[in-house]
Amino acid sequence: MQPGKPAVHAPARPVWPLAVAAALVAALIAVPALPGAPQWLGRLSRLVTGSPLAPAHAIVIGLALALVARGVLLLRRAAWYGLVVLTALGLLAVVTGEDPLWRLPILAAVLGGLWLERDRFPVRTHHERVRTAVKTGALLVIAAIAVSLLFGGVSVRSVGAVAAGLGATGAPLDGASWLPGLLGLAGAAGLLVLITTLLAPDPAPPPGDEPERRRVAGLVAHPGSDTLAPFALRRDKAYVFSADGRAAIGYRVLFGVAVAGGDPVGDSASHADAVRAFLAMCRAAGWRPAVLGASDEMLPAWGPCRTIGFGDEVVVRPGDFTLTGRRMRNVRQAVKRTENAGVTTRIVPERELTPAMREQLLDVASRSLDGAAERGFSMNLDELLTGYHPGAVVAIAYDEAKEPIAFQRYVTAGQGVSLDAMRRSPGGPNGVNERLIVEMIEYAAGQGHGLVSLNFAAFRELLDNDERGLLEKAGYQALHLLDPWIAVESLYLFNKKFRPSYRPRNVVFRSWLDIAPLAAALLTLEFGRSRPAASEAEPLTEPVHHLGR
Incomplete structure (x- = not known):
């Protein structure tokens, strides 16, 4: 498991109701601002916003809240902070007299409920993401100031207002007439980039070091390891170990998907614990867990994940x-x-x-x-x-x-x-x-x-079946036509001899909603170029035949 990343367990109660509520609020804010939206939607939107919002502001806030709703599903602590900040801003608007007073108890109850549910969002933002968000925000402010001074005819006295983003709210600024619109666009883009960055999964970890790989080499030699175990020793893989150190999973992270290669290696009695450690690590890092090449025997250990049989060893x-x-x-x-x-x-x-x-x-x-x-x-x-x-x-x-x-x-x-x-x-x-x-x-x-x-x-059952339905015939013809490039059918016939x-x-994965990034990650891993080896690495000796942590 990654250093400094505590195990994160799934919350006792599901968080999807809160995510759905956030998504509905996002729709109520943004949809009425679209051209041609009926007036009754605008009146319904006032229940959420209190006072009318400019269409551009409503759409930006709606998009931001939609991103936060997705972060709620991923248990991201930054999403919880986002909901708290938005609710607190609503309360401030009531206190300052901008919004109706009847919203005060509702918003106070929402804020109290969010505070009580804070422990359900344990996935904290990686420090590199925070650093990137801060740098991005600073660059956007500097860029806005530079554009204002160089092209907008803005005086130095207005720089403070520009930096504060007042142009986005329509505050008067001396200079070009197009400047408030430009600053508003920059502010909206900056807000969305900031939220996306803070809610993004952790960066991919570095591959395992030589001591870890030597440790995994010993586990590969264990009788409980299956025939795909040696491929855990690829030098582009990182590792997570079971609590007793007697089993491990090798994985890579691409596009926010952590892909384990095959079953855990090592003592079969510790395989299920290695799976739990892998899933807990993925929750802590915000990654989508997946497995390429899981055996039928290990499927129960992966719990309620989805599975697709894609071929046979x-x-x-x-x-x-x-x-x-x-x-x-x-x-x-x-x-x-x-x-x-x-x-x-x-x-x-x-x-x-x-x-x-x-x-x-x-x-x-x-x-x-x-x-x-x-x-x-x-x-x-x-x-x-x-x-x-x-x-x-x-x-x-x-x-x-x-x-x-x-x-x-x-x-x-x-x-x-x-x-x-x-x-x-x-x-x-x-x-x-x-x-x-x-x-x-x-x-x-x-x-x-x-x-x-x-x-x-790959797709052995399709190739081995003489009685194919319409869809199976279409799939077989596709494999046959593509065989000069992918060699699926020819390799099957070679093996059959x-x-x-x-x-x-x-293939094991968390949800059908993950299918697009999952497909991108698997195709890249299988058909992309292998990472070059580090030149300073030394060959491994024969693996030890005892287990040790």
Whole structure:
């Protein structure tokens, strides 16, 4: 959990009624100010505003209150302050005689109720957001003053009035006639930017440091970790730990969405506590929690969150795997073709690769990707062939001249080994990838690994179903047409040759209202460029096999 961020628990009573009330008040203030609004809406608006507001002021205040209503749903303390300030200003208007006296007991009761509910808004604004809000406000004031002095013909004596924003209220200012309107626009923009900044989620945290990552490396080796556990060691992930330190979740934050990659790593008895710590951290930071690649077994631990099954992890059990039989003929023939072509193979720990061999294999990877960057999040590691990640082994294929033509990197987890990268030279013989997978399955059996996790089969049920309805047919045709770019169907057909079993994987998220930022975050994580590694980092040693905090 982030240093200095206390755990924030969900309030005992829901806050949505207060958010709905704030949104209704915002609508009552702003809608009557729109052109063509009926007069009765204006009279109804007086129940909220007391005295008439200028249309521009009403719209700005309505928008500001709508932002505050959203902040109430997110339990933001700044939203509570906003409601208190607005209510207090209403009381001040009554006391000074600007508003009717009958509003006094109503506003006093609202202010008292808000004070009693203050503990229901524990999510405090990050200090960087406060600093940004202060800087933004100061810059807007300076810009308004500069425009007034340089272009508006305003005298120095009027600078104080300009800085105070009196031009927005229509107070007389010497200078250009357009200046009050400009200042009003600047004031409105500044108010909305200020509120948006103060209600924004915390900035993304820095990735975990080396001591944290070494600690997570030990948890990855625990038998309770599943086949996606090694990918928690990506160097762009931050970490949150269970209270006993025996489980952890690796995550990244994008667009205010904290995305966990797969299930927690470590002792399965502490997985649920790690989930609770992750959710509490998200509430404290104002992030939307999400998971990419959650297993079916972990879904109950995520509580009332929404889930979407988006595909299956492809898993082979070495103890059950065989090349005999008619169903394995395609794989058997592919292996035989490579043997006839003189292809040989070797499996070696990544940390034992010589510098010359690393350079050759990286050239294979570059030509395989046609110069494209390494991408991925939930089932991909970084630091390809650097020896940085513990438990990584490389299966290498050589041609007749003993030059490497393909390789696959696998990483060890508590339940077995998982495929991370599969690269083949464009001119390499067909069947090399099948050959290396078969060799790795045999290697895993000899090492006592119970599972080999291969590629991911996205939308497998759609591709595997011959009886498709209208929507399913349209989806299948879309996948088929897009396959040259996304390789979903071709990868599914490749995986199917090994007669694997499948482990459903899910996207978990808080609410359907989060779907737009969630989609943006997931697409960026999976298809965006990986963050470059820090040059000063040293390779990890083999993970320890005991647990410690």
